[in-house]
Amino acid sequence: MKAVLLAAASLIAASATPAAAETVAITNAKLVVGDGAGPVEGGTVVMTNGRIVAAGAGVAAPAGARVIDAQGRWVTPGLVTGFSRLGIVEVDGVAQTNDAAAARSPFNAALDVSPAVNPRTSAVTLNRAEGVTRAVVAPASEGSIFAGQGAIIDLGADMDAVTRPRAFQFVEFGEDGATQAGGSRPAIYAAFRNALAEARDYAAGHRNEDAMLTRLDAAALVPVVNGQMPLLAHVERASDILQALSLKREFPALKLVLVGATEAWTVADRIKAAGVPVIASALADLPASFESLAATQSNIGRLEKAGVTVAIGMINDNDARQARLVKQYAGNLVALGKIPGAAGLDWGAAFATISSKPAEAMGLGGEIGSLRPGRRADVVIWDGDPLELSTAATAVWIDGVEQPMRTRQDKLRDRYRTPAEGSLPKAYER
C-alpha cells in the first residue's frame, strides 16, 4: 500500500498539470469532518475539481471515481496552523534565508509576505508530510508596531502556494509592541491611532505634510480601517486585550483577531461579547513575562466554554517549522479534561482548533479547514488517531491533488540507517 502511494506521489510530482480534476472517493474511513464533531465510522469523502463534494457516513462513491479504501483508518481535513512563519524561513539563524522581519526597511504595514513564500522551503515539505495543509503566515515586526501583511498559504508541492495574499495585517500591541513603538504602551496607541487616521486621510485623497507613514504604508492600512482586512493583534495581558477590544469603539469597522492572548480566559466574557476570535498558544502555562502572569493550559478550554471562537497557533514557538506540533498540542488539551479544576476540550473540539477554527478566525471557514461540501479538498489519511503521538499521516491531498510524502530528512535517515561507511562513502548512497 505504502509503495503504491509513494509511486503515485512521484508521478504527481513529475507531472506538469496537477490532477485536481480527478474525482477521488476515500471510503471505509473513520471520518472527521473538522467541524467540532467526533469521528464517524464507515465514512466516505468525495472530492472533485479540487473541492469536497460530500463527506459523511451515508455518502456513496460516484461512478467513475478513483476509490481508495481507507480500511477503517482515520481520514480528516488537512491541518490548518492558526499562526506561523511557514514558507518564509529556511534556517532561522541564517539571515539570508529568513524573510520574517525587515529591521532596516523604511516600510512596515506595506510589507507583504506573499512574494517571500517559497513552497520548496524544507519546513513546507516536512509539515505537509505530517498532515499540515494550510497555514496563516505572518511577518514579524521590527521597528514598528505594524509587521505587515500576512498570507494564507497551502503546503502543496507546486509553485502556487499563496491561497490568499494580503489576508491580514499583523500588529504588536503588548510588550513587543511597546518596544517597537518607542518604549511604552501609550506609544503603541499613539502610533496606531495616527496610522489609522493617516490611512483614512489617504483613502479620502488627503495627505498631510507632516504625515509619518509612507504612502505605501498608509495605503496598506486602508482595508484595515475599512474592515475589509482582518487585523491580527498580538496581545497577552488581560488589560491589553481589553484595550485592543475597545479600539472597535473608535474604529467600528475594525475586524479584530487576537493572537497569543495568554490571559484571555480572565476576560473571556468580554471577548465573547465583542465577537472577536482568538488564535492562542495551546500549552503556554508559564509566566514567561509580566504580560502572561495568568498563563494556564486551560486558557483555550475556558475560552471555548465561554463561546469564543478559538484556534491554536504557533506564537513565538518555532513558528517557522514546527506547525506539525499542533496535533500534539490539541491532544494535550483533551488530556487536560481529566484533571480536576482544569478545562480541556473534547476530542472533536480539540481537532477543530487545528482545522475549522483557525479557518473561521481568518474568515475562511467557507473555503478551508473542514470536509464540508464546497471546501478546498485538503484531506489526510492517518495510520491512527491524528492527535496521538504515535500516529503519522500516510497520504495527503491539497486542492484535490495527492502530495509527495518524502522529505530530505527521510533521505538522511535512510543514508545513515547503518552509520558505518560501506563499499563507497555515504555521499554515494541515495
Add this chain to the structure above:
Amino acid sequence: MFNKTIAIALAAGLAVACTAAQGKPASSDAPRSLPSEDPYPSTYHPYPGMPTLVTNVTIYDGEGGRIDNGQILFADGKVVALGQTVEAPQGATVIDGKGKWVTPGVIDIHSHLGDYPSPAVAALSDGNEATAPVTAQVWAEHSVWPQDPGFSRALTNGGVTTLQILPGSANLFGGRSVILKNVYARTVQGMKFPGAPYGLKMACGENPKRVYGGRRQLPSTRMGNMAVDRQTWAKAAEYRRKWDKYVENGGEPPARDLAMDTLAEVLRGHILVQNHCYRADEMANVIDMSKEFGYHVAAFHHAVEAYKIADLLKENGICAAMWADWWGFKMESYDAITENIPLVQQAGACAIVHSDDENGIQRLNQEAAKALADGRRIGIDIPDEVAWTWLAINPARAMGIDDRTGSLKPGKMADVVLWNGNPLSVYTRPEKVWIDGALMYDALDPKRRPVSDFELGQPGEGDVK
C-alpha cells in the same frame, strides 16, 4: 569522599584509579588537600512520606524492565519491593493503579530552570556568563533562582523529579552544572541532590564562534573553538600536576584558580563533561580531544547528528542527549531527523531525551513517545519499557547518580510517578509524583500543588497549570 569518588568514577564508566590526592594520607606536618570539593553543600532533606503500595499497575522500572498488573512498595523514602505481588506493612497507603502506570521520575539532563527562569526578564537572566569563552570558574548553582515557577510545571505536568541545571552555551567552557531534586526550597542548597557529582558544561560549534567572533575575538571559527579548548586543557593538566604534587610532597600550595580547579577535577574523573555539540564531525573532534587530554565526555547534548556516528558513540561509551523533533532553527540543527533517538538506541549506544526548555521539560514522556513511534515506523522495534530508559537510568548514568535514582530498584530513592494512563500517550498526565517517597504532587488534591513565591498573589495563583 573516597567512596563517592569511586562511585562516580564507576558510574562514568571510567577506569580511574584513586589519585595520590585522595588515596594517601598527608605525610608529615599539616594535612594537605585539594581545594575544598564541596563548599556549598546540599541541605536537601526528604519530606515525610507514608509507606505506599500501588497495586494492579503497569510498571516500567527505568532500566528496561516491565511488570504488568504488578505491585510496588516504597517506604522511608526508598523503593522497597516490586513484583507481581508484594508484601505490604500494616498501615501502608494502598493505591489501586488499575489502568495506570508507574515509572521512575523523569530525569532531565539538560535544563536551565532557575538560571533562565520565568519571567524571562533581563534581571533574572543568569544562564550565560558570556564575557569570555572560557568561564569554567562559574557555577550554575550560584545563578539558580529557587523560585522559578518552571520547577512546578516540570513536576506537575512532566513528572520530573531530578534535573541538571547547566550554564548556557555561549562559552566553550560554560561552567559547573548543578543537579537538583525537583523540590522547592528557600535556597538552592536546599534543592541540591545530595552527593551528586558536578558536571562541566562545554559547547561546540556555532554559539561560541558567533558570540566571540561577533566581537572580533577568539574564537570566531570552529578551528578557533578547538584551539582555545586545547590550550585550556593543556593549562588544566599543568595545574592539576602542580596541585597533585603539592598534596603528595608538600611545600607552598600553588595559587588557586577557580576555573582550573574545575578542569583539574574533570581530569581526575570527578566532574562529568556535558558537552553541547550538534554536528557529527564536531563530536568526533571532541572525542579525539578528550583522548588527547585524558578525560571522558559523559554526554553530547543536542546531538542532532548522533545518528551519523552512533557507532562511534557506542565505541567510546558516550551518551547522546537529544530532542525528538527540534530542527532547522540554526545551521547545525539542519540535519536533525525524528529517528535520531531510536537509531542511537539501535546502535547500542546510550540514548537520552532532554529538554533544554521550560516547556519541553513538561512533556519529555511525549518526546520519547514520538521518537519511539518514528523508530517503529522504520522497523526499529523498541519496547515501551526500554524507551523509558531514555528518561530514567540513561540520564542518571550520564549524571553519575544512577546508584541512587533513575530506576525502581529496591534501595533506591523512591522517585516515582503514577500516570493516569499509558505515559507514552498524549492523553495521559501525571496523577501523583513522589520524591524520596514524599507525595509532592497529586492531581486530585489542590493542596499538593506547589506555588512559587513569585506566583503567590498573582493572577492565576494555584490554578491548574
